[in-house]
Amino acid sequence: MAKANLTDFPPELLDHITTYLPSARSLRCLGKTNKALHTFVEKDAWQTFARTHFPSLIPSCSPSYKDASRTLTTLSKAWDRRGLVARYIEPQGNIRAFPGNKPVERWKKPRGQTIGYTPQLDVYEDIGSRWQDREETLAFSAGAEVCIRKNKRDSRGEHVRWLTYRPLSAHEGRDDITTLHLLRPEHDGMGGNQRMITGTANGDLQLLSIPGDDSTAVPITYFTTQGQSVRSTSLLQRPSEPSLLAANMGDSRVSIYSVDMSATKIEPLSSIDILAPQTPNGERQRLHRVWSAQLMSPHRLAAGIGPSSEPIHVYNLSATGIDKDPLRKFSLENDLEAIHGARLDQISSAVAVPSTIKKSTSSVYPIVPLPPASTTGGSTTGDVFLSGAYDSVIRLHDLRSKREFEQSYTDPTDDSAIYSLLPRGQETLVAGTSRHSLLKFFDMRMGRKCYIYLDASTPAEAKPTQPSRTKNWNLFLKPTNATYPGRGGGNNWSRRSQESSVYSLASSSPHSPHIYAGVESAVVDLAFTSFLDRHPDPVHFSPWKPAGKGKEDSWRSREVLDLAMYDQSADMKLHTQRSLWATWRGNQNPVGRTLDFPRVEGLDERWRVGSGP
Incomplete structure (x- = not known):
């Protein structure tokens, strides 16, 4: 019998x-076996590999699954090793100010708030005909002003x-x-204009169209708010269908709008008022406020809302x-039957079961739908969502279940309220807190790991060991190099380095290496990459090379922030980042690396234990 x-x-x-x-290495080796297998790998296998190992991170459609796999495997390594480069971002260089479409030499930060903005x-991000060709559009508010960055990458470089x-x-x-919301171009056929929706504290809710040509005026469409302060909004964008906007105004009003570009x-x-329930004597219970309104579908x-049970x-x-009456109300505690996974009459009679269980009272701030896996085609019914509460707990809810929540994510080392949430697919959850400029990272896979970068080691190489380490960790966005002088004009980080809440989080896609965080008076860009990686993902980064005397390297190393982090564990051992230059010098000198800059096993080369020199 033939083999x-x-x-x-x-x-x-x-x-x-x-x-x-x-690993991607093993797939490349398979493709080098012969022409037939090479054709199979290039045509089909890379897509299968990406969907198998990154089911909730890979886009539903990609111009190149081979290049997408390179991006995701490189990002996975940086994420696991906590390799990141952080810097503040603000308008600089080519700036056009509206209305008027006037060039601006230097952007001036807003002044006049009692506290920082x-x-x-x-x-969002548009990917071209090649995986390498893309344009990221980032918008953030700075007091009463909106700043929009258009960052285009192609074969000619970054613009x-x-x-x-x-x-x-x-x-x-x-x-x-x-x-603040950006309207995606594929949803409104807006041509070269950038449309966005902004709400303000004085009751304005507007659809703005920033010209992409030489026009000077900014057309505005107004949403009716009756002068009530806009507290939160949610935008649901659907191709070939009108976008929906939900707005929370005042203390209790929630309204739904259809976004009409021509109006x-x-x-x-439709509008409803979510009021506190009445007591038996007809009086309202303790006054509560609507904190957020989220369109799930x-x-x-x-x-x-909250404070509420x-x-x-x-x-x-x-x-x-x-609908006037809610489909369902969620409390923040599962009942006794759900907690024990048994009927009350099956619990031992030795356990005293109270006739009434007092539910905890708290407030819920962010509500975010859980992103679907790419295998579902990107559709979701809004049944599964995450919530962040004042009690510091993040909960995963499912409308199809009778339980109040299916999973909770808690940090035993910190009890700050949760102000913002950003899920990276169904793998990782990033949470912004109310204190200490603290970001929390939670692994949502509950022990399941789709891809391990250590498996990419060849048999001839000594496979690196991954020390036992909790997968949940915290990062302080307050830089340790707080006296660092900024670029262009001698700004310094003194005010920015004060402790703050993390008010907002955003990323253009689950496969993007950039996470943006809004803290008091600043926006922080967290780029997940190792600057010592000799082969970084070419879509987003180029290899770092030390610049000559008196010159600035392409990474703008002097603008990079040195941050601190610790694992969510009992020992709470603090790790701090060394500067890019100090890390590079220590890596070049084996003696210095051993004595002055000992590496922390399993982490990026910049991390060191404690806050030494």
Whole structure:
């Protein structure tokens, strides 16, 4: 009987074999075997590899799954090793100010607030015909002003330009922007214009169209708010269908709007007032406030309220508007039966079961739908979502379950309230807190790991060891190099380095290495990469090389922040980052690396234990 070769296998079996390959290196080796397998790998296997190892991070459609796999495997290594380069970002270089479309030599930060401004963020990314060709659009608020960065990458390099918009009559503190959304170009056919929705503390809710040509005026569409302060908004964008906007105004009003690009004024489709329930004597219970309104799907709306024993309300959206009564209310505690996984009458009689269980009272701030896996085609019904509460707990809820929540994410080392949430697919959860400029990172895979970068080691290489380390960790966005002078004009980080809440989080996609965080008076860009990596992902980074005397390297190393982090564990051992130059010098000198800069096993080369020199 003749022996069968791999090339004799049907494509379905080869595809199944691909799912067992542990790394991109092993797949490349398979493609080098012969021409037939090379064709199979290039045509089909890279897509199977990406969807197997990164099911919730890979886009549903990619111009090159081979290049996408390179991006995701490189990012996975940086993420696991906590390799990141952080810096503040603000308009600089090519800046055009609106209205007027005037060039600006230097951007001036807003002044006039009692405390620093609280940035609101949104970002998206357009991928061209090649994986390497893309343009990222980032917008953030700075008091009463909006700053938009267009960052285009292609074969000619990186091209950055800035647009800013500030109403002529705006006053800092009174007209500060409280909500911000970018409209994606594929959803409105806006051509070269950049459309966005902003809400303000003084009750303005507007659709702005920033020109992409030489026009000087900014057309505005107004949403009717009855003058109520806009506290939060949620935008649901759907291709070939009108976008929906949910707005939380005042203390109790939630309204739904259809975003009509051609209208000059938009009335709400439906509104409700979420009021505190009445007591038996007809009086209202303790006054609570609606903190957030989140569109989960075209047919479902969630509201975070509090203080309340049931701080999450979910409503159906029908042709007649928002249903008056909520579809369901969630408390923050599972009942005794759900906790024990048994019926109450099956619990031992030795356990005293109270007739009434007092539910905890708290407030829920952010509510975020859990992103679907790419295998679902990107659709979601809004049944599964995350909430962040004042009690410092993040909860995963499922409307199809009778339980109040399915999973909770808690940090035993810190009990700060949760102000912002950013899930990276279904793998990692990033949370912004109310104190200490603290970001929390939670592994959502509950022990399941799709890709391990250590498996990419060849047999001839000594496979590095990964020390036992908790997968959940905290990062302080307050830099340890707080006296560092900024670029262009001698700014310093003294005010920015004060402790702050993390008010907002954004990333253009689950496969992007950039996470943006809004803290008091600043926006921090966290780029997950190792600057000592000789082969970084070429889509986003180039290898770092030390510049000559008196010159600035392409990474703008002097602008990089040195941060601190620790594991969410009992020992709470603090790790701090060395500067890029100190890390590079220590890496070049084996003696210095051993004595002055000992490496922390399993972490990026910049991390050191404690806060030494």
